[in-house]
Amino acid sequence: GMSAFLVDRDTPGFNVLRKIPMIDGTATYEIALDDCRVPGWKLLGTRGQGFLPMQVRLGTRRIEMASWSIGMAQRALDMMIEYAPQRVTFGKPLSSRQTVQNWIADAATRIHAMRLMTYDCAWKIDEGRDTRQEISMIKSYCTEAAYDIVDHAMQMFGGMGMTREMPLYLLSNKLRTMRIYDGPSEIHNWVVARDLLGTRE
Ligand SMILES: Cc1cc2nc3c(=O)[nH]c(=O)nc-3n(C[C@H](O)[C@H](O)[C@H](O)COP(=O)(O)OP(=O)(O)OC[C@H]3O[C@@H](n4cnc5c(N)ncnc54)[C@H](O)[C@@H]3O)c2cc1C
Known part of the structure; x- marks a missing residue:
């Protein structure tokens, strides 16, 4: 109203x-x-329908959020792949450590999933289909996953990753806000769960 x-x-x-x-x-x-x-x-718009134009905009905006998350996660992954073989600690490059390998594999896998989810949602929007569930899924999944990926990259860069001389803190802070803006992840997960359960609570 x-x-x-x-x-x-x-x-x-x-x-x-x-x-x-x-x-x-x-x-x-x-x-x-x-x-x-x-x-x-x-x-x-029309009286009592003020939320409608906002809702249309929010759909596109959340697709943008997913796309920005993919870009930032990809940047962090590229940096990890470049740096891991260069940095040697305790006689071995970081790229030979299983934890580091897991971070890289996990990042690549999640970026792949994020891309496919986002393309699928964009395609459904183009088809004029109801994408409320997909929009909530990609918004919460992509922002949360990208934040984790950037955090792993910061961890891999050690003390250097804590400086303002690297772009990682900018990506991290941006993604931290994106987990709240346009609806916190918990609210989007709630939307998905309510839809699946057929409840309003
Ligand atoms: C600069 C800025 C710009 C923003 N722009 C937009 C925008 O354009 N569009 C938009 O939609 N939002 C936007 N937001 C987000 C929006 O304004 C709110 O901040 C957001 O919806 C959270 O509401 P709140 O801050 O009142 O937190 P609260 O409602 O007090 O929630 C606090 C926390 O409690 C948890 N929580 C709350 N309710 C539930 C629940 N039902 N289930 C589980 N957990 C829950 C969540 O973790 C949440 O982060 C923006 C925020 C800022 C600061």
Whole structure:
């Protein structure tokens, strides 16, 4: 039953209270609407259906999130593959350690799954099919998997992986926010489970 309005920045009663820095380097803003009046033609969509246009946008946005996650995970994997044979500890390259091999194999496998899931969802959207379940699946799976992959890459780079001289902390912080933005993973998993169980709780 919500209605959405476009509110111009200079509308009386539209107040930006403060800028809040986020961990990924971006910022969000606290706003307050105080007797803020807008003409009826600023209504977005139809009355009581304000969530509908947002929902359409969120579908595409979550596909974007999945694609960004794949790109960031691939970058981390490329860095692991390049670095592991170069770094020798205790007489052996990191690439010969089973844990490191597992990180690399696991990353490649999960990236492969992420790509196929995302292509499948995009194809179904193009076909005009209901993809609410797939969208929730790819949003939570891809952001969580990419975060793990980047974390393993940071671990593999040791102290160097903790510096701001490498891009990994940027990827990690970005992915950390993406596990919350556009709906936390737990909410998307809840959507999938409710759909499968046929319940509303
Ligand atoms: C800068 C910014 C931009 C954002 N942009 C968007 C956007 O464009 N679109 C969008 O949809 N969201 C966006 N979000 C996310 C959204 O605003 C909320 O932050 C998010 O939906 C979580 O709600 P909340 O912060 O009130 O946390 P809460 O609702 O208090 O939840 C806190 C935590 O509790 C857990 N939790 C809550 N409910 C459940 C449940 N039912 N089952 C299991 N666990 C649960 C989750 O782990 C969750 O992270 C954005 C957030 C920020 C900070």
